[in-house]
Amino acid sequence: MLFDTHCHLNSERYEEIKTLIESSHLAGIAKMIVPGYDLKSSYEAKELSEKYPFIYPAFGIHPSETDKITNMDLESLTNLASNHFCVAIGEAGLDYYWQKDNKAAQIKLFKFQIELALSLDKPIIVHMRDSVQDCYDIISSYKGKLKGVMHCYSGSLEMAEKFIELGLYISIAGPVTYKNAKEAVRVVENIDFNYLLIETDCPYLTPEPLRGKINEPRFLEYTAKKIAEIRNIPFEEVSKITFQNALRCFGLDKGE
Secondary structure (H helix, E strand, O other), rough: OEEOOOOOOOOOOOOOOOHHHHHHHOOOEEEEEOOOOOOOHHHHHHHHHHHHEEEEEEEEEOOOHHOOOOHHHHHHHHHHOOOOOEEEEOOOEEEEEOOOOOOHHHHHHHHHHHHHEEEEEEEEEEEEEEEHHHHHHHHHOOOOOOOEEEEEOOOHHHHHHHHHHHEEEEEOOHHOOOOOOHHHHHHHHHHHHHHHOOOOOOOOOOOOEEOOOOOOOHHHHHHHHHHHHHHHHHHHHHHHHHHHHHHHOHHHHHOO
């Protein structure tokens, strides 16, 4: 029984979404979180959660959407996120890989979503790419207040430990199964297991040995098995601990 804490079932890359969701659930993916990356996908996440009781929606705006966002969009996001069924804000964060000339605007949008998460007492799902120091500096300014997860973490062990000190969880995805995943393996080996989550980030980052295929939640078992191998513990223990961690991170251990 696994918990996929980040799966884009609202992606346009999927055709037979009903079959994909049901097959993944039958394969042991007991719960899934579908994050929004803009308003449209956030509403789609809400719709999926209304159809499937094991799917939970998160609402947010990805940094790649920064230049398209209006004040009306932010108001709509706030109204959507204020509903009880929202389990997190995100994915939100900073991405300097694709665009660097709008850093100030990205930071402003990230801070808006952090403040929204705090006002609603919700965790935040953080996207971080080529922006480690800025992400850390911003999150550290909310130390003791902010909760959430560093989604699809690809940074160093040292930074992972710093984010954990700030109260955030570290989520590991398919790249930990890749041959060149030395730092990801080091992170999995050494961080506090009580702060480890797993995800697919599907349809992206398909794990070995399925690379080349569109990723699906049911492929999460390959990531979990790799973590079990790295930690030298049974797969069942990885499943149990990461499941409980996810419930705690997203406040689902207090009742749904």
